[in-house]
Amino acid sequence: MVAAMNVTDYESAKACGAYVLVRAASGATITVRIVNECPWPCAPGQLDLSRQAFAKLADLSVGRLPITWSLLSPDLPGTIAVRYKTGSTKWWCGIQVIGHRNPVAALEVRTADGWRRLPRTDYNYFLSADGTGCGGALRITDIYGERLTVDGIAVQxxxxxxxxxxxxxH
Incomplete structure (x- = not known):
């Protein structure tokens, strides 16, 4: 039950991992997780639903379906996980936050000088180009401003x- 989001609303991966409630004109609703940016011609407000998700709203032969959607903060089982990108070491790393209830707004690493915010890529990894913070404490902030700190995540x-x-x- 996943979907790709239009370029405008996806905001260079800021919506990646978000959960949205999708409503069809018929009143049918589903919850999907945003996992990618949808290809052109996906206009603002549109989603590209997986076949499984689309089939819950309408027959697949319909092709395109008018929908509305709204952001959710679901009751998820489990906790947030952190994944280091292939090739990550203590000298360079890409960090991805997964399994989060709310969209992630920022990821910071602890340095000798305090917290340093890492830039986010359009493929949803936060990069430390010089390795600063790789394998150290992380601070994850959601779109509502809640900050969570975690330590002890090895570079694996x-x-x-x-x-x-x-x-x-929320």
């Missing part, structure tokens, strides 16, 4: 490592 590429923390529902 391609391994989803649970953090034991989760954002509050």
């Amino acid at each position: 590429p391609d391994v989803a490592q649970p953090t034991g923390i989760q954002f509050a529902r």
Whole structure:
């Protein structure tokens, strides 16, 4: 039950991992997780639903379906996990936050001088080009401003490592 979001609303991966409630004109609703940016010609407000998700709203032969959607803060089982990108080391790393209830607004790493915000890529990894903070404490902030701090996440590429923390529902 996933979807790709239009370029405007996806905002260079800021919506990646978000949950949205999708409503069809018939009144049918589904919840999907945003996992990608949809290809052109996906206009602002539109979603490209997976076949499984679309089939819950209408027959697949319909092709395109008018919908509305709204952001959710679901009651998820489990906690946030952190995954280091393939090739990550203590000298360079890409960090992805997964399993989060609310969209992630920022990821920071602890340095000797305090917290340093990492830039987010359009493929939804936060990069530390010089390795600063790789394998150290992380601070994850959601779109509502809640900050969670986690430490002890080793640099293990391609391994989803649970953090034991989760954002509050909104």
